Amino acid sequence: MKNAFTYFILGLLLAAPAGYGLYYLVMNTQPYLKERWLLYLALFLFICGLLLPVFALLNRFFFTAKRINPATVVRESMGGALIADILLWFQIGRVLTPAIIMICVGGFVLAEIFWRARETVEFRSGIDD
Numbered sequence: 001m002k003n004a005f006t007y008f009i010l011g012l013l014l015a016a017p018a019g020y021g022l023y024y025l026v027m028n029t030q031p032y033l034k035e036r037w038l039l040y041l042a043l044f045l046f047i048c049g050l051l052l053p054v055f056a057l058l059n060r061f062f063f064t065a066k067r068i069n070p071a072t073v074v075r076e077s078m079g080g081a082l083i084a085d086i087l088l089w090f091q092i093g094r095v096l097t098p099a100i101i102m103i104c105v106g107g108f109v110l111a112e113i114f115w116r117a118r119e120t121v122e123f124r125s126g127i128d129d
Contacts, residue, residue: 004057004060007056011048011050014046017045021038025038040088043084048080072116083108087101
C-alpha cells in the first residue's frame with residue numbers, strides 16, 4: 001500500500017459504519033453493560049478509521065524513507081483508538097484528570113518511540129559478535 005489514498009478509502013470503510021453505530025447507540029439505547037461495550041468497540045473502530053489516513057500521511061511526509069509501512073500505520077491508528085477508549089472509560093467512571101491524560105498519551109508516545117527505534121535497527125552479521 002504505497003498510496004495514501006488507499007488508507008483514506010480503508011479508513012472511510014472502517015469509520016462510516018462505526019460512526020453510524022455510534023450514532024445509533026447514543027441516540028436509541030440505554031447505557032446498560034452490553035451497549036457500553038458496543039460503544040467502546042464502535043468508538044475504537046471509528047477513531048481507528050479516522051486516524052488511519054492521518055498517520056499514513058504523517059509517515060509519508062515526515063520520515064526519511066518516504067515509504068509507508070502498513071504495519072506501522074495500523075499500529076499507530078490502533079494505539080490512538082485505544083487511547084481514546086481508555087480516556088472514555090476513565091471519563092465514564094468520573095476519574096479522568098489532566099494527569100491521567102498526560103500519563104496515557106505520554107505512555108503511548110514513549111512506546112511508539114521505542115517501537116520506531118526497534119524498527120530502524122538492522123542486524124549485521126559479523127559485527128560485534
